Amino acid sequence: MVKKSGWLVKFLAAGLAAATLGLGLTAQAAEKPQDPKVFNIGAILAMSGKANWYGTVMSQGILQAVDEINAKGGVDGIKLKVSIGDNKSGSAQAGVDAMNRLIDIDHVQAVLTSFSPPTLAIAPIADQKKIFLINGGGVSQALIGASKYLFHNRSLASDLGRAAAAYAQAQGWKKMAMLSWNTDAGESVVNVVKPYWEKLGGTITASETMAVGAANIDTQIAKIKASNPDFVALWLFSPDPGLAMKRIRELGMKQPVLGIEYTADIQKIGGSYMEGYRYFSDYFTPSAANPWSEAFYNGYMKRYGVAPEFYAANYYEGVYVIADLIRRARAQGGDYWHGDKLAAALRANPAVDSVYGGKMVFQANGVAKKRVAMFVVENGKQKFIKYVDIK
Template identity: 55%
Template structure:
């Protein structure tokens, strides 16, 4: 959906909305739930994700809401991955906020709320968690973040393209790290590359010297750096400090990582990721980028972008479902609306398409960090191994 259509429909909604009599199933406001990591050991995710979502909500509301009805965000906290907290939050969203559409984050909490999503027909869109375990657990659950395994495959292909033979990989000890390491082994084997080291550390560790020492001892050609922010930056900092000059390919890189690794160390790091860049041909991305920068004084990362995108997907689904009439403000109808046309405007530029397994396929880009900025080197076709 292009910006023009979006604006047009918003305009139309603004004109027509007020004159229509209130429908029986028409809520006063569309409350969208969000179960995010607002506190605990990794509260920064919650901070940026909620910012992204709020920008989308404000943007849509400023344009008159969805067909005249405003959106509202109800945030619940899963305390950086606590499943009981996530389930409590989900139940609160259903009972108190009465929200049939929820954005979730982190794999654990997302899997934990899946049975409720299935049972209560709650539409869930996850833009943060990457575990394979989230696939197929609820027919109403979708993911607008590429699977880590797909990204890992892209990174290994990239390593092969650059002529590397000996690969060392490092990851956090999480479902993310595990699935990525497993996937890389598979792809590397297929491509005839050797994995000479695979080290893991506790997800909240700040001390990874031992792991890096073992990486160094394995004398690799390239380091595949799987941790998420901010440990991606930490790995690069340590790798360089330990005198390793090998190229690094990361899966994720945000401004936070540059901050931690230091600008000098970050130079030359490659990033294989589903690509978010507010370039000229990407109006939605640019609009988001500018608003975020203006509000918070820093560049948005792709987590913020995913939740911005998530709100837009939900808004679009409401619009589609409402046209068909009846009691449309529920997860089943929203899901039905999604399958009508699983293609949506992406804040990454172009379209993303939800596949049968519920995961959106976005193109993978190879970026390079230069003076703290991400520069696009090339696009790679999205592939599912």
């Protein structure tokens, strides 16, 4: 009753998306491409369970992208069809279940994945069946190299954490207190930032953890407060930075708080306490300078009645990455519609258009280098401060 059933509405995109996608490699004289009737792609998302919000947001981005592409006639005249599986908010077993189904029933060659345990569990299947995988959700160290066909169009969480630490050092802050998720996503940040910060000459006064969606984090915050840090770093993901921010202020802490994620849900939970929250994240904000981002933003608003989260942007973008790779692989001709051909096309030219603006470049480890920026929350809205270079 709250969400608009906008998924029904066929969205007719303006002619912007095509412009960003038109070019691929110059087609060589190749054998005739063996085209499928339709390009089946899949997604394995948190469609139920306690992290269901992610699945909702990500699937909305995916559906929008598929509809946009198909409205323009598909990829080289062939339509995309997406099937969405459920990983039950991060269950490895559910992920494998969905993967087998997507491959066998839906005959997909590319899968958009999310969450570490299911992604790790489907990686061997992807290797075996040569399925292209792209993950636009949290990227932890454990995911790097899990499959040779696995790519990530989101910055490593630990890179974002390092950006935050570097900023803190530039401010002259010495004492850091951390609150992290007790998941691979949270821990991979701690594992990288802790030595990095100590190398920068800082000290860590408290390193607390919380369960995803924990109901009670008062103890953690009280301990952080008692450790009297110069600032607090939140290695948390949506919506828990909101809860943490609220508690930090409610317990009377005035110190600055740094984080690596900000979404509408975080804002909703944190409310006015979010003011002054500084975070470092993949930079997504629609702007006139980047018409694709505006088209996406407006299209999303029209379909769903809310502004897109960057998770929606990432999975929207993931579909376009796949479409672009299909086009490139097809240009090579032959029996091109296979995940390994898509991966090869990406490795051949790792630069792909990004809805965030410009191109993103996939590095050898499969992680796209995206523009990371610093933001601050002001009047309940994100405010762009500056781009950050991660060294």
